[in-house]
Amino acid sequence: MLDSSTAISIILGSSNSNHRHGNIAKQLKTLLSLDWEVNVSHVFREANHAADFLACKGHDCNFGTHSFDVCDQGLGQWLRHDVMGITQERLIINTS
Structure with missing residues (x-):
């Protein structure tokens, strides 16, 4: 699994040729760089359940692009949570 802060570092970093996702980062x-306005920012998974759900679901799929004709019941639930602004607390354990 890839945390979005790591993904942002890979995408916005200056050199990605040696990273295992370097080719995808180059395409992104x-x-x-196209003529449109795009903002890239880190969002904690607790604040975007739908994206986290899809990322987890992606681990069960073969590599490539996938589309779905019907919204998964679990995804529908998280989309409603995201639209309503429902979040969950995040527990961070200090190991030092």
């Missing part, structure tokens, strides 16, 4: 940089 190309898209970001």
